Amino acid sequence: MTGRRTITISLWKQLPLVVWLVVLWVLLWDELTVVTVVSGVVVAAGVIRAFYLPAIELSGRFNIYWAAVFAVRFIVDVITASVHVAWQAVDLRHTPRSSLIAVDLHTRSDIVLTLTGEAVSLVPGSLVVEVDRPRTVLYLHVLGTKTLDDVEKFRGDVLKVEERIVRALGSAEDIRRINRSRVRDGRSPIHRTRWQLRYEQRIEEHSARMHERRDRERKES
Structure with a gap:
């Protein structure tokens, strides 16, 4: 049965x-x-x-406003990057430099990981070359990274793409992970509904119980 x-x-x-x-x-x-x-x-x-594949876990939520924000910003990024890449191609004064950048995403969702990777790859000048699915890390080949500041800026831009996707259709766990990161950086959370607060409280209580259990086991052993 x-x-x-x-x-x-x-x-x-x-x-x-x-x-x-x-x-x-x-x-x-x-x-x-x-x-x-x-x-x-x-x-x-x-x-x-x-040919079994892992099931796609949908969050069950969709925010049309943030979906529109993501779409508009994606179009702007494509246009801006196209002009930038075209200028690098004709600018004979400088040789474009590229980097291989690892971006550790907040999410553990396959669909958010896939959408983020696709959105970044469709913008000229960046391409996903490998994906570490268990750790949700994207490895990207990026043009126009002259300094470490350029690398960090690009990494931040990818995380912003992930954040906009999570705002549009991310799960409560995706939101919790981003909220935790933003609070750690001194920024305000992205989504603080009553339902989200209850979810995060349950996770914290569960984590606290697990820590107490491990402490008791260590003391008993």
């Missing part, structure tokens, strides 16, 4: 992928019928069972 329940939960988490595979199957057959839809569901279920 437990095994069947686990399979059901797994399929439910994979629902967005199943829907997309069914749509793709129907498009390949070029007709919408009961047979194509049912066969598409069967094929999709077989694919996700045979």
